[in-house]
Amino acid sequence: MENNTIRVCLFCVIGFFYGHLEAQQLFIHPFIYTAGIEVALPPGYDADHNSHCFVEYKEVTDAGWKSGIEADRISNKGVDQFKESLFGLQPATTYEISVRLVDSFPKLNVINLSIQTITTREVFEVQPTNNIKWVSPGGIGTEYTQQSPGKLSVLLGSPLSCGTTIMLKDGLYPDKELAISITGDCSSGEPILFMAAPGANPVFDGGYYQPLQWTQSQSNPNLYSAALPEAASYTNLCLLNGKMLYPYPSVMPNILVDTFSLTGLGFQYDGFVRDDKTIYIHTREGTDPNESEVILSQAFRFMTIYGNGSKAHLVFDGITVKNFAKPTVPLFSLGNAAMAFDLRNVHQVVFSNCRFAYNNFHLSFGGTCDDILIQSCSFKDETGLWSHGMLKKSVSNQSVFVPTSVCRQFENGAVFLEDGHRIAIRGSLFEGTCSGIVKQFETGIIDEADIYDNTFVDNFDAIECDGQWSNLRVWNNEIRSAMAGFSLAPPLTGPRYFYRNVIHHIASRQNIPNDPYYTGCNPPMAFTSAGVGIKSNSGLVPDDQAGSVYFINNTFHSEDTLGFTYTLWDGEWKKATFVNNIYYALQNEIGYFQGFKDKTHFQLTSVYDNYYTASQKPIATIKEVHGQYTCHEVYDVLDLQNELTAITGSDKIVIEYSFQEDPQFADAASGNFTLMPGSPMIDRGIQVKGFYDYNGIGPDLGARESTFVSSDGALQNQTHFLVYPNPTQEEVDIIPGRTFPQVNVKLFKCFRPAYFSSFIF
Numbered sequence: 001m002e003n004n005t006i007r008v009c010l011f012c013v014i015g016f017f018y019g020h021l022e023a024q025q026l027f028i029h030p031f032i033y034t035a036g037i038e039v040a041l042p043p044g045y046d047a048d049h050n051s052h053c054f055v056e057y058k059e060v061t062d063a064g065w066k067s068g069i070e071a072d073r074i075s076n077k078g079v080d081q082f083k084e085s086l087f088g089l090q091p092a093t094t095y096e097i098s099v100r101l102v103d104s105f106p107k108l109n110v111i112n113l114s115i116q117t118i119t120t121r122e123v124f125e126v127q128p129t130n131n132i133k134w135v136s137p138g139g140i141g142t143e144y145t146q147q148s149p150g151k152l153s154v155l156l157g158s159p160l161s162c163g164t165t166i167m168l169k170d171g172l173y174p175d176k177e178l179a180i181s182i183t184g185d186c187s188s189g190e191p192i193l194f195m196a197a198p199g200a201n202p203v204f205d206g207g208y209y210q211p212l213q214w215t216q217s218q219s220n221p222n223l224y225s226a227a228l229p230e231a232a233s234y235t236n237l238c239l240l241n242g243k244m245l246y247p248y249p250s251v252m253p254n255i256l257v258d259t260f261s262l263t264g265l266g267f268q269y270d271g272f273v274r275d276d277k278t279i280y281i282h283t284r285e286g287t288d289p290n291e292s293e294v295i296l297s298q299a300f301r302f303m304t305i306y307g308n309g310s311k312a313h314l315v316f317d318g319i320t321v322k323n324f325a326k327p328t329v330p331l332f333s334l335g336n337a338a339m340a341f342d343l344r345n346v347h348q349v350v351f352s353n354c355r356f357a358y359n360n361f362h363l364s365f366g367g368t369c370d371d372i373l374i375q376s377c378s379f380k381d382e383t384g385l386w387s388h389g390m391l392k393k394s395v396s397n398q399s400v401f402v403p404t405s406v407c408r409q410f411e412n413g414a415v416f417l418e419d420g421h422r423i424a425i426r427g428s429l430f431e432g433t434c435s436g437i438v439k440q441f442e443t444g445i446i447d448e449a450d451i452y453d454n455t456f457v458d459n460f461d462a463i464e465c466d467g468q469w470s471n472l473r474v475w476n477n478e479i480r481s482a483m484a485g486f487s488l489a490p491p492l493t494g495p496r497y498f499y500r501n502v503i504h505h506i507a508s509r510q511n512i513p514n515d516p517y518y519t520g521c522n523p524p525m526a527f528t529s530a531g532v533g534i535k536s537n538s539g540l541v542p543d544d545q546a547g548s549v550y551f552i553n554n555t556f557h558s559e560d561t562l563g564f565t566y567t568l569w570d571g572e573w574k575k576a577t578f579v580n581n582i583y584y585a586l587q588n589e590i591g592y593f594q595g596f597k598d599k600t601h602f603q604l605t606s607v608y609d610n611y612y613t614a615s616q617k618p619i620a621t622i623k624e625v626h627g628q629y630t631c632h633e634v635y636d637v638l639d640l641q642n643e644l645t646a647i648t649g650s651d652k653i654v655i656e657y658s659f660q661e662d663p664q665f666a667d668a669a670s671g672n673f674t675l676m677p678g679s680p681m682i683d684r685g686i687q688v689k690g691f692y693d694y695n696g697i698g699p700d701l702g703a704r705e706s707t708f709v710s711s712d713g714a715l716q717n718q719t720h721f722l723v724y725p726n727p728t729q730e731e732v733d734i735i736p737g738r739t740f741p742q743v744n745v746k747l748f749k750c751f752r753p754a755y756f757s758s759f760i761f
Contacts, residue, residue, distance in 0.1 A: 026099055026113055029422055029448045029471075030120045032091045036448040036471040037071065039082040039099060039113075049073055051103035053082035060094045060117065069690040072495040072548050072575075076445065076470055083471050085497055088693050092122045124373060126317040126352050128165040128195055137171035137202075156180060163190035168319060170200035176324070178303040182346060185311040196318030196353075206299025206338075206359075207323035208232040212279070214289040220263060222286035226279055232296040233276035236338060236360050237325035239295040240287060244358065244382035246271035246390060251280050260389075260512070267390050268510065276329075297325035297358075300338050307346020307369070315350040322357040337412070339364050347371050356380070356414070362433070364416040368444070374425045379414035383434040384459040384482075388529050389515040391434065391460065413437065413464070419444025430456045435487075438464040445470060445493060452476050461487040461535070462503075468493045469547070475499040476703075480671065481507055484535040485556075490572035491536065494547025499691065500703040502555045502673050506531040508562030518562055519594075521623060521631035530592065531558065534566040536573070546574035551581055552688055555673050555702040557665075559586040567592040571602035578606040580685035582663050582702035586614045595626035596648050603652035604644070608686045610659040610701050611637045619660070622647055636660070659684070663702060674704040683710035 029036035037055050045051075053071035058064060071084035082101075089095065097116050103109040133144035133155055141148035144155065146167075153175050155166065160180065186192060196202050212226035228235075238245045246269045248262035260266030262273045262282045270283040279296075281289050302321050305314070321340040328336045340359040343349065345367035352373075356362040357380040365372060383391070391411045413435040415425060423446055430436035436456045439446050445468035456462035456479045463479075464487040465472055474497065479485040485503035488496070511517040511529040518530040533556040556565040565583045568591065583590040590611050596602065611619045618633040620640055624647060632647065634640050641655040664679040666672045675681050685699035694700065696709040 026116060028097060028116055028118045030089075030118045031422075031424060031448075031450050032121045032123060033087070033089050033452075034450055034473050035086045035089060035095070035097070035118060035120065036473075037068070037082075037084040037086065037097070037099065038471070039071065039101070041080040041082070043080075045080070046103055048105060050105040051101055051109075053084070054100045054102065055084050055086070056098045056100075057086055057095050059090075060096055065098065066692065067689045069497075069550070069688065074470060074493060074495070074547070076447070076493065083495055085471050085473050085495070085690075087473070087475070087497075087499065087690055089120050091120055094119045124350065124352070124375065126193070126195060126315060126350075128167065129163045129190065129193060131161070131163050132165045132167050134167045134169065134197075136169035137173045139169075153178060159183070160192050162186035162192065162313070165193040165195055167195055167197050168200060168202035169197050170202065173202060173204045175204060175302075176206055176299040177301055179306070180303065181306040182308055182310040182312045182314070186313040186348075188313055188348070191313035191315050191348075193315045194317070194319065195315070200318070201320065202318070203320040203322070204302050205323055206297050206302065206325070207237075208235070208296040208298040212289070212294065214281070216288075220282070222284070223263060223280060223282045224289050225281075226289070228274055228277055228279045228296075230276075231298040232279075232326065233274075234329045235274060235279075235296040235298070235326050237295070237297040237323060237358055238272040238274070238279070238281065239293075239358065240270070240281065240283070240289065241292050243270070245281065245283075246386065248273050267387065267512075269386070269390070295323065297323050297338065299324045300326050300328060300336075301342055302340045302359075304342040304344070305346055306344055307367075309345050309347070309368075311347045311371075313348040314346065315352065316354055317350075317352045318354065320355040320357075321362075322355075322359065324359040327360065337361055342366065343369060345369065349373070351375070351377055353377065361412045361416055362414045364413075365420060366418050369417070369420045370422055372420060372423045374415060374428060376427045378429040378431070379433050379436070380431045381412075381414070381433045382458075383412065384432045386434075386460065387509045387511050387515075388460075388483075389512040392515060416440070417444075417446055419446070421447045423449040425449075425451045425454065427453045428455075430454065430459060430462065432458045435459065435461045435464040437462075439467060439469065441467040444468065447471065449473065454478075456480065456482060456485075458482070460484070463487070465496065466490065469496060470494060472496040473499070474501060477501045478671070479503040479533075481505045483509055483529070483531055485533040486535065488534065488536040488549060488572070491547035491549055494549060494574065496547060496549045498549070498551045498554055500553050500705075502557070502671075502703045503533040504555070504557035504668070504671060504673065505560075506533055506556070506558040506563035506565075507560040518567075519627070520592075521621060521629050523629070528562055530562040530564055530567055531560060532564050532567050533558075536566075536568065537570065546572065548575040549573050549577070551576075551578045552691060553580045553685070553699060553701070553703055553705075555582045555584070555704065556590075557582075557584045557668060557673065558588060559668075561587045563588055564592050565590050567594070568596075570595065570599060571604065573603070576604050578604075578609050579688055580699055580701050581606075581609045582681060583609065583611050584614070584663060584665075584668075585612070585617065587617070589613060589617050589619060589621050591620040592623075593620065593644070594623040596622055596644070597624040598649050600649045601652075602644070602648045602650045605654045607654065607657050608659075608684070608701065609655075610661060610663060610681060610684075611640075612660055612662055614662070657686075659701075673702065675700060675702065675706040675708070677706075677708050679706070679708075682706055682708050 025040040027038040055068040056065040071082040099113040101111040134149040135152045136149040139149040139151045144150040214224040214226045217223040248271045253259045253261045273280045339361040347370040350373045354377045414433040417439045451474045459482045461484045462482040470493045517527045620634045622632040624630045637658045661680045663681045664676040666674045681701040683696040683698045
């Protein structure tokens with residue numbers, strides 16, 4: 001036995017030996033500030049899923065090792081793996097990474113894998129290549145020089161060679177329906193680059209601006225109609241004086257297309273209806289379109305990129321693409337949604353400093369697209385302000401009986417993903433988009449993804465990571481006024497880490513009686529959907545392959561009467577762990593649990609979290625059966641674990657070492673969630689392995705680590721150790737990390753397996 005292993009014998013002795021794993025494969029995926037760890041296990045290894053995987057890392061010049069959070073055991077496309085993420089790395093820095101596998105049954109088997117060395121990526125900066133082709137909106141030349149620029153569509157009529165920079169001069173470009181087919185790989189040193197010239201603002205606009213002749217309705221003076229030109233037929237965009245109008249399903253109430261008609265403004269939102277020949281506008285104020293600016297769309301696509309599986313090293317920098325919102329609508333068909341960029345099976349793609357506005361879809365990555373970087377871009381829309389009913393209730397296809405609006409094509413994403421590896425989205429603004437970032441639920445997996453330093457405002461779902469995501473790292477994002485901050489419905493694969501995010505001003509939205517709405521503990525008087533920080537309510541029961549989710553040092557804030565940190569219908573995850581978070585509700589509860597009666601599989605661990613309700617509301621409401629009204633209110637966080645355990649019958653619920661104190665934010669109204677000096681949240685948290693960016697003697701609670709230190713002191717952070725087997729009635733092995741300081745151990749006759757987790761200590 002090694003010197004740094006403490007053995008406590010309870011009843012009998014278990015053997016201990018070192019082994020070797022021949023078919024093991026270790027893959028490390030370095031990003032700029034993080035790295036993903038992947039250990040692929042051979043068939044038959046650890047059939048009882050008793051083994052554990054520990055990762056330690058250090059800069060090559062450092063003497064001491066740091067421990068990462070314990071890896072998760074998952075199955076990814078039929079391959080058993082351990083997955084883990086490292087945080088807080090530095091760009092362009094070399095690290096050593098050590099991985100250890102520990103199997104505790106039938107004998108303790110420790111396998112130290114060979115230490116690997118990796119270098120993190122540099123921050124990407126766009127630099128033109130030597131082969132520059134100049135283009136301009138009115139370009140006519142074939143020289144493509146700065147003095148004699150050519151036309152973009154003509155240049156793209158021939159294949160582009162690697163190492164080509166297309167330098168875009170200033171102006172409004174008429175180009176649309178462009179296409180590129182990539183048939184071979186390029187290198188990072190010879191990319192294909194579309195780049196705004198220095199000081200230029202190249203704009204690609206699919207809008208239709210020609211004024212129409214509007215006729216006022218005699219029966220409704222607020223309703224106007226006009227003949228729709230063929231160029232804008234079936235437009236999914238109507239901007240009236242800069243405001244995006246809602247596409248109602250029909251002009252008059254009609255059971256074929258639901259009853260929320262334009263004439264009645266059924267959703268209480270100014271709107272329009274169109275088909276291929278006529279457009280109608282109705283506003284509450286009676287705005288006259290003849291005296292207003294009306295912008296429609298006449299463009300289906302800006303650019304389609306056929307990657308053919310190539311490593312394109314394709315870069316777009318500094319361009320604007322807007323108003324591509326005219327779908328194709330075949331008879332009785334949903335048709336094809338309009339898109340700015342339609343990228344298919346292409347790898348190594350960068351969008352940097354680009355602007356997108358009022359496109360039905362902004363960036364769509366279809367098929368498998370690996371190594372994608374989106375940085376410092378902006379995405380603008382207003383569909384994110386609409387209710388669930390508005391997005392769902394319009395018909396999906398064209399009707400020969402009444403004009404319809406094919407509204408379902410607005411249930412879109414600014415960045416739409418299907419399947420891919422190594423995705424990074426950083427430093428971007430998502431304003432009013434239905435989903436900021438979304439993956440197609442049914443197909444593919446997003447494997448290794450960084451989403452950080454972004455701002456999300458007025459989205460329906462800010463980050464929609466439903467389905468298959470593995471090694472997802474979401475950190476240091478601000479999410480403001482979203483219907484759902486994080487959607488995990490359900491988290492089918494993991495692990496997923498949410499770290500130092502601020503989700504604030506969570507607010508409810510008006511909804512309709514025949515659509516999902518908040519029911520509470522009494523029959524509803526108003527049909528309203530709750531706003532939530534975390535959504536995971538698709539109703540799927542987890543199995544052994546479900547994903548684990550970790551919420552560490554986040555701040556959730558709401559001032560709304562129906563703004564919740566979470567409304568949980570069921571536990572769809574393999575493991576959900578919350579540590580060092582702040583939950584703040586000014587006029588509402590923190591959590592709303594519904595349909596929890598006898599849900600023995602439900603799992604939740606919450607430690608060192610702060611639950612604060614400013615208006616003396618209960619911290620949580622638990623409804624036993626969805627659709628019925630037997631409710632339990634919990635006012636004291638010390639009672640929450642016992643209440644949930646009694647109702648669910650689950651022994652997998654741990655809510656301990658929690659607080660109920662005013663966090664004392666600097667200025668929550670303006671979105672400043674740093675802590676005031678003297679806040680009781682300072683130094684109040686517990687150190688979590690792999691997350692070391694804190695001041696003082698312990699982490700602050702919440703997302704914003706302060707520069708202040710608590711005068712009262714904080715709980716001394718414990719050193720990581722692992723207990724095997726867990727639980728047991730026999731011998732226990734306690735294995736520390738690579739360094740072994742003095743550890744005090746207390747043994748109890750019975751302890752909770754969910755809390756005696758190796759990831760915290």
